[in-house]
Amino acid sequence: MNPATLYGLLACALVGIGLYGLAARPEPLRKILAFNLLGGGVFLLFGVFARRGAGAGFAGDPVPQALVITGLVVSFAATALAVALALRLRDETGDAALDAGDGKAE
Amino acid sequence: MTAADVFTVLAVAAGAFFFLAGSVGLLRFPDALTRLHALTKADNLGLGLIVLGLLPQVDGIFAALKLVAVWLIAQLASASVTQLVVGVIRRDGEGA
Amino acid sequence: MMAAFLAAAAAFVMAMVALGLLRLLRGPGRADRVMAVQLLGTGGIATLLLGGVGSGLWAAVDLALVLALLAAFAAVAFVDGARRAGRPDA
Amino acid sequence: MTAPLALDAALALLTLGVAAWTVATRQNFAAVIGFVAYGLLLALSWQRLGSVDVALTEAALGSGVTGAVLIAAVSRPPRAAGRAAPPGPRVRLAAALLSALVALALAALVLTPPEPAPSLAAAAAAHLPELGLGNPVTAVLMAYRGIDTLLEKIVLLLALLAAWSLAPDRFWTGASAAWDGAPPGGALTLLARFLPPIGVVAAVYLLWVSADEPGGAFQGGAVLAAMWLLAMMAGLLRAPEAGSPLLRRLVAAGPAVFLAVGVLGFALPGGFLSYPTGFEKPVIVLVEVPVTLSIAVVLGLLVAGAPGRPPRKEGQS
Numbered sequence: 001m002n003p004a005t006l007y008g009l010l011a012c013a014l015v016g017i018g019l020y021g022l023a024a025r026p027e028p029l030r031k032i033l034a035f036n037l038l039g040g041g042v043f044l045l046f047g048v049f050a051r052r053g054a055g056a057g058f059a060g061d062p063v064p065q066a067l068v069i070t071g072l073v074v075s076f077a078a079t080a081l082a083v084a085l086a087l088r089l090r091d092e093t094g095d096a097a098l099d100a101g102d103g104k105a106e
Numbered sequence: 107m108t109a110a111d112v113f114t115v116l117a118v119a120a121g122a123f124f125f126l127a128g129s130v131g132l133l134r135f136p137d138a139l140t141r142l143h144a145l146t147k148a149d150n151l152g153l154g155l156i157v158l159g160l161l162p163q164v165d166g167i168f169a170a171l172k173l174v175a176v177w178l179i180a181q182l183a184s185a186s187v188t189q190l191v192v193g194v195i196r197r198d199g200e201g202a
Numbered sequence: 203m204m205a206a207f208l209a210a211a212a213a214f215v216m217a218m219v220a221l222g223l224l225r226l227l228r229g230p231g232r233a234d235r236v237m238a239v240q241l242l243g244t245g246g247i248a249t250l251l252l253g254g255v256g257s258g259l260w261a262a263v264d265l266a267l268v269l270a271l272l273a274a275f276a277a278v279a280f281v282d283g284a285r286r287a288g289r290p291d292a
Numbered sequence: 293m294t295a296p297l298a299l300d301a302a303l304a305l306l307t308l309g310v311a312a313w314t315v316a317t318r319q320n321f322a323a324v325i326g327f328v329a330y331g332l333l334l335a336l337s338w339q340r341l342g343s344v345d346v347a348l349t350e351a352a353l354g355s356g357v358t359g360a361v362l363i364a365a366v367s368r369p370p371r372a373a374g375r376a377a378p379p380g381p382r383v384r385l386a387a388a389l390l391s392a393l394v395a396l397a398l399a400a401l402v403l404t405p406p407e408p409a410p411s412l413a414a415a416a417a418a419h420l421p422e423l424g425l426g427n428p429v430t431a432v433l434m435a436y437r438g439i440d441t442l443l444e445k446i447v448l449l450l451a452l453l454a455a456w457s458l459a460p461d462r463f464w465t466g467a468s469a470a471w472d473g474a475p476p477g478g479a480l481t482l483l484a485r486f487l488p489p490i491g492v493v494a495a496v497y498l499l500w501v502s503a504d505e506p507g508g509a510f511q512g513g514a515v516l517a518a519m520w521l522l523a524m525m526a527g528l529l530r531a532p533e534a535g536s537p538l539l540r541r542l543v544a545a546g547p548a549v550f551l552a553v554g555v556l557g558f559a560l561p562g563g564f565l566s567y568p569t570g571f572e573k574p575v576i577v578l579v580e581v582p583v584t585l586s587i588a589v590v591l592g593l594l595v596a597g598a599p600g601r602p603p604r605k606e607g608q609s
Contacts, residue, residue, distance in 0.1 A: 003300045003341070004341070005403070006297075006300055006304055007300070007304060008402035009304075010304040010308060010337070011398070011402070012395045012396075012402060013311075014307070015391075015395055015398055016391040016392055016395030017308075017311045017312055017315055019387075019390070019391040019394055020387050023379075023383075023384075023387035023390075024378070024379060024383070024388070025315065025378070026378050027320065029320055029323075029362075029365060030315075030320065032362075033314060033315075033324065033327050033362070034315060037314060040331075040354070043334075043350075044337065045402070047338055047341045047346060048341065049405075049409070049410075050343060051341045051342060052405060052409035053410060053411030053412070053413055054411070055413035055414055058417065058428055059342030060341065060343055061411045061412055061413045062412070062428035062429045062432050063412045063416065063432055063436075065343045065345055065429045065432075066345075066432035066433045066440075067440075068343075068349075069346055069349050069433065069508070069510055070433070070440055070441065070444050072353055072354055072510075073349075073510055074444060074447050075354075076357065077448050077450075077594065078451070079358055079362075080358075080361050080451065080455060080595065081454050081455055081594075083361050084597055087365060087597070088458045088598065114204065118207070118208065119211070121211075122211050122218070125214075125215050125219070125245060128218070128222065129219070129221040129222035130221070132222045132238065132241060133221065133224055133225060138234055138237075141234060141237060142233075145237050148241060148244060148245070149240070149244045152215075152248065153244055153247060153248050156211075156251060157251065160208075160252070160255045163204065163208075163255050164255060172267070173251065173255075175267070176251065176266050176267050177270075179267070179271060179273075179487070179490060180244060180247055180270040180273055182486055182487065183271075183274035183487070185479070186278075186479040186482060186483035187240055189478065189479030190278065190281040190478075190480055191277060191280075193478070194233060194281055195231070195233050197284075198284060206295060209299065210295040212299055213295050213298040213302060216299055216303060219306075223306065223309075223329065226313075226322075229322065232325075235321070235326075236325060239325055239329050239332070242329050242333070246335075249336065250336070250339065253339075261344040262344065264348070264498070264505070265335070265344055265347050265348055265351065268351050268352055268498075268511070268515060269332070269351055271487065271490065271494055271515060271519075272352060272356040272515075274483060274487070274522075275356050275359070275360065275518055275521075276325075276328045276363065278483070278525055279360040279364060279525070280363055283367025284367060286364075286367060286470070287369050
């Protein structure tokens with residue numbers, strides 16, 4: 001198996017894990033985490049296709065790589081905003097479901 | 107194999123051994139403070155020996171300086187983190 | 203020859219890091235989990251340096267430099283969070 | 293099995309294990325730390341795939357700065373007892389089956405790729421000499437698809453505005469309450485005095501070499517942001533007020549210069565975001581410097597979160 005296929009299969013599994021976490025975990029923080037796991041897998045797929053498109057003396061096709069860099073920044077912005085929203089909503093409603101911490105007795 | 111290559115093999119192997127020691131210590135030691143002690147062995151000696159071993163393999167003083175700089179920065183980070191984590195363990199207990 | 207040895211050493215360090223990451227799973231304390239990530243950072247730097255010098259790809263050393271700069275960042279954020287949680291109005 | 297392939301296999305298995313555990317663990321703090329480890333492992337994977345530009349971004353932004361946001365959130369003491377009820381076993385089974393289906397469909401795509409592999413590498417390489425650049429990823433980001441990069445700056449601005457607007461009215465234009473500016477002393481102060489100067493040099497280096505080597509505005513900006521946050525966490529720098537004119541100028545500088553250069557393209561070479569012939573590289577550098585600063589400031593502010601204390605009086609800043 002060549003490395004690109006190996007990482008490609010890893011990316012598929014990461015997408016699956018992220019999707020499951022998004023659906024099966026009720027806490028907002030865990031949904032945000034799962035969303036980022038999913039994103040990591042999708043970005044890695046781009047990396048695999050970039051690797052396959054290596055040519056012109058480059059180790060990979062630069063276009064998917066640039067897309068991923070842009071995507072990473074946007075995904076960070078979305079994550080920071082989602083965390084801020086969850087925390088504010090918790091402060092507003094006192095809803096235990098929005099608590100991010102684990103409590104003192106850990 | 108030149109003398110420099112022998113030196114590289116020995117130093118890198120010794121560095122890798124300290125990573126083994128650090129990981130085993132992190133897993134086997136009984137409490138958080140001794141585990142922290144094991145971790146610093148991998149951080150300081152493991153990485154340091156690997157960098158030392160790689161020095162003969164690079165050409166140019168700048169390349170060598172960059173390797174040493176990476177180790178020094180990692181060293182600074184590791185030393186500070188150890189202090190800080192000990193502070194949290196002392197104050198909040200092991201569960202923290 | 204040397205490249206093969208350095209690649210093998212990189213794989214060995216990665217395996218050791220994997221072993222150390224079991225501490226991330228087992229905990230029990232928060233500090234233990236932070237330590238496991240610290241080990242991953244150092245091991246990642248070692249792997250990159252070994253791989254970068256072994257294969258002559260110098261960009262890997264730049265990545266190692268960035269990892270070293272950010273090695274303390276997660277642990278500092280953890281300590282900062284613990285300090286803020288201890289503050290009455292946090 | 294050869295040594296490099298063994299490294300790839302170890303890395304892939306480790307990433308998979310950490311990801312699965314991040315979803316499965318009961319404790320939120322453990323899951324967040326698992327996610328930081330996941331980001332580091334992904335950065336190593338990107339390097340193994342030959343995309344060092346992306347690996348740098350993932351390490352600095354995906355693991356480092358994102359990790360700081362999540363660790364800060366998870367360190368908040370909970371208000372109320374109790375937990376959200378997880379969905380029942382039937383829902384979880386359905387979710388698992390559907391996720392597995394999606395993963396398998398993607399795997400089928402990975403295993404039966406189109407031949408020959410589609411690639412724009414040759415097209416990207418064709419115009420590199422005219423741009424004076426050697427790194428094709430920088431060329432795509434700053435020249436070929438400059439519009440994407442410009443719009444993405446706007447997205448960052450919008451995210452910051454949205455995060456700020458979550459502040460209660462009395463805190464509007466105030467500073468983040470995350471750090472009170474009191475130095476805790478000891479090792480943290482030492483680290484925050486030594487590391488940021490080195491980090492600033494490294495950020496400038498990443499920006500400078502990005503013309504020919506991996507690096508760039510995002511990577512440099514993320515490293516700068518991390519150093520700024522470190523200094524704020526150590527109490528060496530005060531969290532800035534959202535109303536500060538200097539701060540607002542820094543936030544707007546990058547997109548403003550980028551937009552100005554883009555509009556100038558109508559006048560000189562004849563199209564939005566087209567750079568004047570013969571001056572491509574200086575113009576790109578001119579755009580990248582303020583863009584890096586703006587990225588650093590916005591990332592830092594997004595980690596600091598919505599303002600949480602009232603603004604100081606006029607003329608006191």
